[in-house]
Amino acid sequence: MKALLLIDVQNDFVPGGALAVPEGDEIVALLNRLQPHFELVVATQDWHPANHKSFAANHAGRQPFEETELHGLAQVLWPAHCVQSTPGAELHPELHTNQVEAIFRKGTDPEIDSYSGFYDNGHRKATGLAAYLFGRGITSVYVAGLAADYCVYFTAKDALQEGFETFLIEDATRPINQEGCERAKADLENLGGKIISSTEVFSLQNAPQPAQA
Numbered sequence: 001m002k003a004l005l006l007i008d009v010q011n012d013f014v015p016g017g018a019l020a021v022p023e024g025d026e027i028v029a030l031l032n033r034l035q036p037h038f039e040l041v042v043a044t045q046d047w048h049p050a051n052h053k054s055f056a057a058n059h060a061g062r063q064p065f066e067e068t069e070l071h072g073l074a075q076v077l078w079p080a081h082c083v084q085s086t087p088g089a090e091l092h093p094e095l096h097t098n099q100v101e102a103i104f105r106k107g108t109d110p111e112i113d114s115y116s117g118f119y120d121n122g123h124r125k126a127t128g129l130a131a132y133l134f135g136r137g138i139t140s141v142y143v144a145g146l147a148a149d150y151c152v153y154f155t156a157k158d159a160l161q162e163g164f165e166t167f168l169i170e171d172a173t174r175p176i177n178q179e180g181c182e183r184a185k186a187d188l189e190n191l192g193g194k195i196i197s198s199t200e201v202f203s204l205q206n207a208p209q210p211a212q213a
């Protein structure tokens, strides 16, 4: 059983948003076409309180994209983004959600960032996504969405660690930083993940068949 994980397809991560991923909006139509090819579709939502410590504005004298340390973990300081219940935190209006059976929110603890859909960055708390997928009989996960070099990458990495056969659909994601994206893909391949293109999904055997004439 295969699941599609739609990672953080939110207004703040597309051009015009607070933490815009270049061309982030260009994947939305593809994500919609991919969904019917899966038995299960799940989404994640970055969902920060306004006082979240990943925001540069919550550290005196610090600027976005500087690096710091947060409770012993390396932390990039981001522009404030995906603040709970703001328009920037909403899923992209063109993303189809009728087939999305569950949405897992992350990044809600102000003291720790949470890139992966499975765990916070310190791996201290699970979101429940792995247990949910196991409960639904999922053995393979296909990861897409934003951003390739952060939340998509860390979600795929945790999926591998949880024992799922893991695929990154490379044309269904976009990175914040291209070099970081190349490193992320190489790392996933080293860990046993597979980097594929959407055409491989469209040619999977159990794709919906057109109605017989």
Ligand code: VGL
Residues within 6 Å of the ligand: 007, 008, 013, 046, 078, 115, 146, 147, 148, 149, 150, 151, 152
């Ligand atoms: C993300 C940085 C901070 C992401 C979320 O969705 O990739 N990146 N928060």
Ligand code: ZN
Residues within 6 Å of the ligand: 046, 048, 054, 081, 082, 107
């Ligand atoms: Zn975030």
